[in-house]
Amino acid sequence: MGTLGETGPHRRLMQLSADECWELLGSQEVGRVGFVAEGAPQIFPVNFMVHEGRILFRTTPYGAVAQAVTGTPIAFEVDTIDASSQTGWSVLLTGEGQHETDPKVLADLWGPDRATPWADGSRVLWISLTPTVVSGRRIAWV
Numbered sequence: 001m002g003t004l005g006e007t008g009p010h011r012r013l014m015q016l017s018a019d020e021c022w023e024l025l026g027s028q029e030v031g032r033v034g035f036v037a038e039g040a041p042q043i044f045p046v047n048f049m050v051h052e053g054r055i056l057f058r059t060t061p062y063g064a065v066a067q068a069v070t071g072t073p074i075a076f077e078v079d080t081i082d083a084s085s086q087t088g089w090s091v092l093l094t095g096e097g098q099h100e101t102d103p104k105v106l107a108d109l110w111g112p113d114r115a116t117p118w119a120d121g122s123r124v125l126w127i128s129l130t131p132t133v134v135s136g137r138r139i140a141w142v
Helices: 018-025 064-068 103-109
Strands: 011-015 030-037 040-051 054-059 073-082 087-099 125-141
Touching (some): 018 073, 018 087, 030 064, 064 125, 073 125, 103 125
Antiparallel strands (some): 030 073, 040 054, 073 087, 087 125
8 A cells, every 4th residue: 555645656547538448449359238127227248349430249139138228328338457456447338229230231240250249049139339428447557
């Protein structure tokens, strides 16, 4: 623990720019989508990709995520934490989710290593989030 007036390195919480947030999002494959279903908050991990200023992920057409995120406010978070150095970052996006149906976009999305879900089962429905708010924070030694 540091003492008051210490001049050595210390951890600082810093706001990230939108560009930094998008760069960090593009470096990861797993995030968490948050939404409300049946009056209760839910958070599910999903494999995702960044595509043209949006987050896209696949899900089953009849599951909780597909039913709850369409046309309603959702949150999407990605973070990385290094417990040994006590550093990390977190990016949070908010906006409305929608089923992605644009054939041109869908043609771009299919292929190897394209947000392939870890869970078994048919996950053929793409959900997109075009965020209205992009924010992020980093805690680092300075």
